[in-house]
Structure formats: structure tokens, C-alpha cells
Amino acid sequence: MTFPEIIEQTFAVEGGFDNAGLVSSQVKAFLTGHNLPKDIIRRVAIVTLEAEMNICSYAHRGHITVRVLPHFITIEAIDEGQGIGDIELAMVEGYSTATDKIRSLGFGAGLGLSNMKKFSDTFRLISEVGKGTRVKMLIHIPREFHPPRG
Numbered sequence: 001m002t003f004p005e006i007i008e009q010t011f012a013v014e015g016g017f018d019n020a021g022l023v024s025s026q027v028k029a030f031l032t033g034h035n036l037p038k039d040i041i042r043r044v045a046i047v048t049l050e051a052e053m054n055i056c057s058y059a060h061r062g063h064i065t066v067r068v069l070p071h072f073i074t075i076e077a078i079d080e081g082q083g084i085g086d087i088e089l090a091m092v093e094g095y096s097t098a099t100d101k102i103r104s105l106g107f108g109a110g111l112g113l114s115n116m117k118k119f120s121d122t123f124r125l126i127s128e129v130g131k132g133t134r135v136k137m138l139i140h141i142p143r144e145f146h147p148p149r150g
Contacts, residue, residue, distance in 0.1 A: 007034065007068040013055040015081070017105060020056045024049035027066055034068060037145055043119045044073055047137050050112040051077035057102050058082055059132065075120070075137045084127035091117070091125075 009030055011023040028045045048064060055062040059081025067074045084090045090097075091113050098108020113135075117123040120137035127133040 005070060008065060010063050010065040013052055013059075013062045013064060013077075013079070015056060015058075015060045015062075017056055020053060021049065023052045023064055027064070030066065031068070031073075036068070036073075037142065040073065040139060040141055040145075043139050044075060046119045047075055047116045047139075048077075050116045051075065051135055053107055054112050054133075055079045055081070057098065057107060062132070071141055072121075073139045073141065075139070077135045078132065079134075080132045083129040083131050084125075084133055085129050087125055087127060 009027075011026055013023050024045055027048045028041060031041045031044055044066065048066070051064055055064075055077065059079035062077060062079030062081070065074075065076045065078075067076075089095055092110075093114040094110040096108045096110030098110075102108040113125065116135060116137060119139075121140050122136075122138035124136045125133065126135075
């Protein structure tokens with residue numbers, strides 16, 4: 001790997017579907033430029049796309065911050081949206097509050113949060129109804145890709 005101790009970039013996400021998928025593509029390019037393992041980039045891209053689509057579907061705006069550290073990557077998605085009333089229910093695979101409009105666009109299958117949890121090594125979700133949601137995920141970088149200690 002060729003990066004300093006910490007690399008961080010924040011990507012703005014607007015609600016609605018005009019630019020849906022743009023941020024996850026930017027994150028993938030950002031990570032590819034730092035010579036990270038392809039399977040790690042894939043996992044980060046998956047959780048980022050799921051977070052981005054949730055912001056597009058349920059929030060006015062938000063942002064996703066990606067931090068690359070020597071041993072892991074964190075992905076934090078924060079939105080200003082409707083929030084989640086029942087987090088336990090929202091985590092059930094297949095449960096969705098998607099509107100008919102969201103479903104007509106091919107989204108809202110109820111897999112977003114469960115996929116974020118499935119493809120990250122650590123997953124934390126905090127939400128307040130009427131205020132928004134914060135999701136923080138961590139993905140470990142395999143030991144063979146850790147930079148040498150000096």
C-alpha cells in the first residue's frame with residue numbers, strides 16, 4: 001500500500017436520485033488510486049453504495065466520509081433525514097419502508113442496512129426520528145497489506 005498514516009475524504013450526497021451511485025463510484029476510484037486490495041475496495045464500494053442509496057431515498061442530504069488507516073478503513077454515512085423509528089425492525093433483511101416511487105426505480109428491497117452489516121467487519125447505527133441517521137462501518141485490511149513499521 002502506498003498511503004500516509006491516514007487518508008480521509010468526505011463526499012456530499014443529495015437526496016433524490018439525480019446523482020445516485022456517483023459517490024460510490026468516486027469512493028471506488030479514490031481507493032483504487034491508493035493500491036488497496038481489490039476485495040477490500042469491493043466491500044467498501046458495496047457498503048458505500050447501500051449507504052448512498054439510503055440517503056438518496058430517505059434524506060434531504062448527507063455525506064459519506066471514508067478514512068483509510070494502515071490496518072482498516074472506516075466508512076461513516078451521516079444524513080439529515082427522517083430517521084429510523086425501529087432500528088431492530090429496519091435491520092431485518094427484506095423489511096422496507098420504501099415508497100412506490102422508490103420501488104419503481106428498482107430500489108427499496110430492504111437489503112441496504114443488512115448488506116452494510118454483512119459486508120463490514122464492524123457496524124454501528126444510530127438514528128433519531130425527524131433528525132437523521134448515522135452509520136459507521138469498519139473493514140479490516142488483511143495483515144499482508146499492512147505497511148511495514150519503521
